[in-house]
Amino acid sequence: MKRIVIVGGGTGGTILANNLARRLERELEAGRVGITVLSASAQHMYQPGLLYVAFARMAPAELSVDEASLLRPGIDFAVDPVTAFDLDHKEVKTQSGKTHGYDYLVIATGSRALPENVPGLKESAHHVYTEEAALKTCAALKAFEGGRIAVVTGVPHKCPMVPLEITFMMYEYFRDRGLLDKVSFTYTYPIGRVHSLENVAKWAVGEFARLGIHYETLFNVKEVDGAKRQVKSEEGGTLDYDLLIAVPPHKGMEVVETNGLGGSGWIPTHRTTLAMEGREDVFVLGDTTNLPISKAGSTAHYEAEVLGENLANLVTRGLALRAYEGKVFCFIEAGKDRATYASFDYQHPPEPQPPTRAIHWFKLAYNRLYWNSVRGLL
Amino acid sequence: MSDTKIVDARGSFCPGPLMELIAALKDISVGDELEVLSTDQGSAADIPEWVAKVGHTLTANFEDQGVYHLRIRKAK
Structure with missing residues (x-):
């Protein structure tokens, strides 16, 4: 059995797990592949919604759902944060004392504000x-x-x-x-x-x-x-x-720093393969990378789609085919009822258009559609 | 002095080379240097301006095959 362990149940980790479970459905059913998500929290929060909480336009209860409800069948999920990474022996240890061996490891632990x-x-x-x-x-x-x-x-x-x-x-x-x-x-x-x-x-x-x-x-x-x-x-x-x-x-998460994986919790990452520098079996997603791109949910989303395809191909065919090209998409609220957006990658700067009500309403719709997005339905 | 850290900000529109530099300076010691790689022509002017304003030292600034190399020594 090929074991894929994803550390982190945020946007990147969840999208990746569902993407892999869809692509590797037959392998999962046949027991040839195992996908495990290890998270520090049973709840999944839609973090961009906090901006709206500050203006009393969303309530915190609207921003969180059970992580387990977002994951496709066949994915093993545990609220058991990783405390130690032993990359040379291809295993991680968790808070509960368990050890998880892996063939491929994905680190998507995110970042934290430190005022x-x-x-x-x-x-x-x-x-x-x-x-x-x-x-x-x-x-x-x-x-x-x-x-x-x-x-x-x-x-x-x-x-x-x-x-x-x-x-x-x-x-x-x-x-x-x-x-x-x-x-x-x-x-x-x-x-x-x-x-x-x-x-x-x-x-x-x-x-x-x-x-x-x-x-x-x-x-x-x-x-x-x-x-x-x-x-x-x-x-x-x-x-x-x-x-x-x-x-x-x-900063990135403390466990990244304490395990010596990257200064300030950012892991050195290849800009197109998303592999951790010096490792072929460890990948990094979202805020956790040291890539010179926006730390945003859309970044994690686009990276997860590329990595999902590549990991599935690595498991079934032994090769990765796609490159992450630095794709990012960010809405920009221009007030309470108008918005625009910025879409860019490593080669193409954004060309934001004048704000409109339509884009604002699309942003508000996305605030609700996010849950379908992380499930892989959007 | 430790090895010079490379900040590869090629193709970075957001946060961009200067923001990458400001973040990376937090991870090196006073007296150490880092080198920013950038494909953004504006950063060849913006970074020296900021470095001078804050009081760090720009030890190199050159362009090679479309990539700007800016080397900065942390002063404080």
Whole structure:
């Protein structure tokens, strides 16, 4: 029997498991292949929904379902996080003490927001990267009656559209409350333009001018003085605020670091095969890679489809045929009822179109269709 | 000094070479160097600007066969 072990039950791990189970259905039924998913959680959360929780447009209960309900029959699933990787002996050990041998291993453990890695940020800023934080942000926005709102972004971070989206959504949120004359917005960004994607940055600057949103580039948050309500940047700048919204810096999961698989929890990964550097039987998916592409659900999705086909072919024919070409697709909410998107790969930059209501409604539909997407039905 | 770390940001539109550099600097020690590979012409100007503003040191900046090589020494 060929054993495929997938570590992580998030977007990438779940899509891959279902993709493999579909492609290898006969092999699974005949006992020639085994697919095991090991996850740290029994629940699967649709993380992009947390942005909507902050604006009271979705509830946390809408964002999570049982992971087991998403997986096709024949997949072994256990809530038993991996604690040790022994790649030389082709096995992983779990929290419960079990050892799982493998022929192919896929590491898709994701990433985590670490506001505590910037002095003062955790205590002083609001964000949308955990359920608890999104609910607190919702309460803070509701309670805010006027003053200076500042948006700061740490590096690296997942969901690269969030800094812009939360800014535009806040603008319309306070406009609807009739508070725009009492609220000012300052958007900051770590590099020399307001977004990594040049075409998105050009569009956003036009929107900022139209809406009266101030911005400052080359601003990497160094520390926050909560008592003074002031942010200091690595570049020597300061920014005063009354309400601080942050996209915290991220790291990969601790188990990746403690097992020496990659600095800051990012595993060195081949950009087209998705193999861990130096290994032919270990692959990496989604946020966990060190690839220079967006840490986003769509990235994990496209990678999982390529890897599913390749792993199935490796198991049945001994060769991998497809290359991951860096495909990413991100919706961009431009307010409460308009959106656009960015689609790009290693060779082709995005060309975002003017926001429309139709794209916004498609995004809202996708928020519900996500569960069919991870099941492999979309 | 340890071996120079390579940050292969070729074809990176998002997060892009400068963001990759900022992230990678967190994983090296003061005094160590890393080299960013980029196919984005803009990064040949953006990265030196940011490096100078923050106070790190740019030790090399050249283009070879369409790939920009920017070597940075971490100063703090």
